[in-house]
Amino acid sequence: MALHHSTRHAIHPADFKGYDTAQLREHFLIEDLFQKDSIQLTYTLFDRLIIGGVQPVTGPVRLDSFPTLRSENFLDRREIGIINISADSTITVDGEEIALKNKEALYIGKGVREVLFHPAANGADTRFYFNSAPAHHTYPTRKVQLSEAETVELGSLETSNARTIRKVLINSVVETCQLQMGITELKTGSVWNTMPAHTHDRRMEAYFYFELPQDQSVCHFMGEPQETRHLWVQNQQAIISPPWSIHSGAGTSNYTFIWGMAGENLDYNDMDKVATPDLK
Ligand SMILES: O=C[C@H](O)[C@@H](O)CC(=O)C(=O)O
Numbered sequence: 001m002a003l004h005h006s007t008r009h010a011i012h013p014a015d016f017k018g019y020d021t022a023q024l025r026e027h028f029l030i031e032d033l034f035q036k037d038s039i040q041l042t043y044t045l046f047d048r049l050i051i052g053g054v055q056p057v058t059g060p061v062r063l064d065s066f067p068t069l070r071s072e073n074f075l076d077r078r079e080i081g082i083i084n085i086s087a088d089s090t091i092t093v094d095g096e097e098i099a100l101k102n103k104e105a106l107y108i109g110k111g112v113r114e115v116l117f118h119p120a121a122n123g124a125d126t127r128f129y130f131n132s133a134p135a136h137h138t139y140p141t142r143k144v145q146l147s148e149a150e151t152v153e154l155g156s157l158e159t160s161n162a163r164t165i166r167k168v169l170i171n172s173v174v175e176t177c178q179l180q181m182g183i184t185e186l187k188t189g190s191v192w193n194t195m196p197a198h199t200h201d202r203r204m205e206a207y208f209y210f211e212l213p214q215d216q217s218v219c220h221f222m223g224e225p226q227e228t229r230h231l232w233v234q235n236q237q238a239i240i241s242p243p244w245s246i247h248s249g250a251g252t253s254n255y256t257f258i259w260g261m262a263g264e265n266l267d268y269n270d271m272d273k274v275a276t277p278d279l280k
């Protein structure tokens with residue numbers, strides 16, 4: 001079993017201002033989330049969120065602990081939200097097999113000892129994306145289907161931001177300690193996510209871009225609203241967004257992304273919106 005991990009430190013916005021392209025990418029872009037038969041994860045010091053990808057191919061991949069956690073099992077002091085971004089597959093949680101279709105989510109609470117990710121039965125490409133945050137209470141493990149998500153339609157084709165936001169792991173649907181996760185799908189011809197942009201000083205956020213057609217990219221904007229920078233993001237890459245940063249992107253086509261948050265509250269609507277003409 002292979003688990004590759006790295007740590008990203010929390011960055012002060014005054015430092016961020018001086019970063020060049022390479023530094024921005026080193027600190028905020030996660031390029032390599034999927035490797036055959038392994039877990040690739042990034043431990044960020046922003047709210048200690050773990051951002052990871054799993055690609056089981058020849059057999060099940062186990063969610064093992066790793067030295068940074070200093071815990072026997074990965075979930076001894078954590079909760080995790082997992083979304084299947086590929087073929088229908090299964091995850092075993094302490095011996096119980098749970099089937100997950102494409103875009104279905106699984107919340108697993110603190111204290112579970114063994115999580116196994118299985119390759120799809122028909123040999124199809126299997127990939128899971130996950131976020132994990134520290135937890136101090138055990139909430140039950142629960143699968144959430146897309147139809148159970150709190151769904152809102154936002155934006156319009158005229159402003160190139162017509163999109164469907166599915167709040168999947170949200171406190172009206174499932175109980176969690178810190179985690180919130182959802183899937184936002186851009187309509188054909190729409191390219192802007194999260195515009196008007198916002199910050200939420202009480203929570204950090206991670207964006208994972210996928211379903212981006214070949215040869216297309218997303219230009220992701222981050223930074224304090226009056227001091228923004230951009231990063232070019234490719235399919236199946238993620239961005240770490242500090243609490244002080246906007247997080248908004250424009251694609252060269254439409255695409256889908258998974259957002260995940262951890263921090264001070266579970267109030268999705270706790271956002272400080274920035275009027276678009278005020279961005280700099
Ligand atoms: O804090 C919430 C997150 O940034 C996302 O839910 C926003 C989003 O999906 C969108 O507007 O496209």
Ligand SMILES: [Zn+2]
Pocket residue numbers: 198199200205247
């Ligand atoms: Zn946000």
